[in-house]
Amino acid sequence: MYPVTPTHTEELLKIIHDSAETSDKLPDTTALQKMIDKHAGERDEMLEGVAYYLNQADIKKRIRYFYKHGVKVVDTDKPNNRISHNWHKLLVQQKVQYLLGKPITFNAEEERFLEVVNDFIDEDFDDCMQELLKNASNKGKEWLHPFVDEEGNFDYLRIPAEEVIPVYDSTKKRSLLYAIRYYDVKNIDDEITRKVELYTDEQIFYYVEHEGSLIQDFDYKNNPESHFYDTKGEGYGWGKVPLIEFKNNEEGVSDLIFYKDLIDAYNGNISNNANTFDEMQDIIYELINYSGEDLAEFMTNLRHYKAVAVGEGGGFNMKTAEIPMDSSNTHLDRLEENIYRFGQGVNNNPDKVGNSPTNVAIKNLYSLLDLKANEAERKFRPALHAFFWFFTEYLKMTGQGEYDPTLLQMTFNRSRMTNELEQVQMANQSTDLSRETRIANHPWVDDVEAELKRIEAEEEDYRNNMPPLTDIEPETDGEEDEPKRD
Known part of the structure; x- marks a missing residue:
């Protein structure tokens, strides 16, 4: 049971005030909660890109309606094909494998520095780079958290962008003042608990949501926690917030927003055509001077007796729906072409590529993908230099040498046909x-x-x-x- 006096909010504010030099710039628990609530809209936009990557486009939510006595009613009888085409995943995978399908090559004039870097870089790092770019393409950004583990080894952790709220300095330097991470955990009783972490340049503060308010999380022995500890158990901070933003582009937005409408139109047209095909199996009857009382009676007589009673000069005609296939195919082809164009991808259709294209033709084919990859590479380079700043700081404090991370050269080896x-x-x-x-x-x-x-x-x-x-x-x-x- 939590103590009554002093309140946890007051206790936590006192801890923050007494333990950090930058405490006067840190938000209190009320401000933290407001920032998290405000972040919900941006979080939903990020998760939309993830949903489309997993082929859960808006067409999957489509519902067909009809009006009955002037009231809008869900139509459960009509065909409702919801066919989603995974264009977004195709374009994102093209970009990721083109830019990072081959490992990044590192080089440095100082051989010892290069040797240490190459020893650290392994398949897990290459896989992490691909995951960073994939998720940045879906959400607009992704975060990497460098840290020193319990055994004293330098390590890193990818943190989903929808869990992070960064607060930058308003000056041109754009340095990270602090960052908030929030996420939900489920206990053995399937109860959801909101966890909140506040990262500063020296410490990490841990909170938990209790009865609608944020309080200190007593699950942690040390709260606030230092970034790392020496062999004597003394805590230290990096001097920088240990969170690095890997942006997708200058605006920090998902690739999806540039062609989502085109994908939705393509899915909608294909699904409508499928509905029409299904409805074509149902014959439409045009009744003339029908002598029965209602349509149910007409269908019963037609099904059981193969005959219906009509008045003088009466009869019925059978009609079926038709799809203008030429116009539909032309429209779909144009949508597909525009998806590749505005998605800045490569259309590998043999009709576009040819049997044996020259390297000049191939270069032209990849021109739009090059533009998109250039923008992502331009954002990943400074982020990687920021990551290796933490790595070189670790090398310095463990006595493995002092190195300048800005002298580390990086080559992105693109995969092109x-x-x-x-x-x-x-x-x-x-x-x-x-x-x-x-x-x-x-x-x-x-x-x-x-x-x-x-x-x-x-x-x-x-x-x-x-x-x-x-x-x-x-x-x-x-x-x-x-x-x-x-």
Whole structure:
């Protein structure tokens, strides 16, 4: 049971005031709650991109209605096809695999620094980069949290953007003053509890929602918690808020907003056509001077007796619905073309690509995807430098050396379809270029350094297996040379 006096809010405010130099700039629990409530709209927009990526487009929610006595009623009898086409996932995956399908290559003039970085970068890091770009494309941004684990090792954690509320300095520096993370957890009784974390440049404060208010979370032994601890158990802070924003573009918005209307129109047209096809199986009867009382009687007589009674000059005609397929297909083709255009993707339709396109044609085919990838790369570079700032700080405080993270060079190795024959021929003909440059542009080479080492090993092995020159006997005409005379 929680204590009555002092209140948890008062206790927490006192802890914040006494433990942080920047406490006068931090929000109280009431302000935190207001910021979280205000963030709900932005959160919904982010999750819309995730929903479309998982093929849960708006068409899935469509309901058909009809009016009965002037009242709008849900129609459960009419066909209601809700066909969703996953264009958004296709375009996002194109972008992710194009920009980060191959691992980022790091380089540095200081060999020891490069060695430490390459030892740290592994498949998990490459996978994390892809997840960051995928989620940033869906939501507009994603967050990475660097930290030191309980064993004293440097590590990182991806935090969903819909859980983070950043507060930046209003100056041009755009430094992060603090950040709020909120998320819901479910206990064994399926009860939902709201957790809130406040990240500052020195500490992390933990809150929990109790009876509609935020209070200190007593599940944590230390609250506020330092960013990391030394071997003696003394806590320290990074001096920066340990959350890094990976933006999708300058506006920090999802790719979906640029073509959502086109996807919805495509899904709507396909679903309407499917409804019409289903309804075509039902024949429409045009009644003339029908002598019965209601339509139910007409259908019963037609079903059971194969006949109906009509008045003088009466009868009935059968009609079916028709779809203008040519107009429908033309409209769908235009929508598909615009989805690729405004989604800045690559339409790999053989009619567009051809059987053996030249590299010039391929470059033109990828031009829009290049623009989109350039924007994402431009945002990811400073974010990665910010991440490696924390990494180099960790190296410095653990005695592994002092390095400048801004000197770390990054190369995003894009995955593009090429005409390999044309590329190999151009490389072989470029004899005025260095071997390394020609190898780097060879379509079969992924790791230039590894390939150069293999070539060097083969040449060394060839030289070692060559017989010594002294063992090679001179060629003769078959006759022994006469001895020299004095």
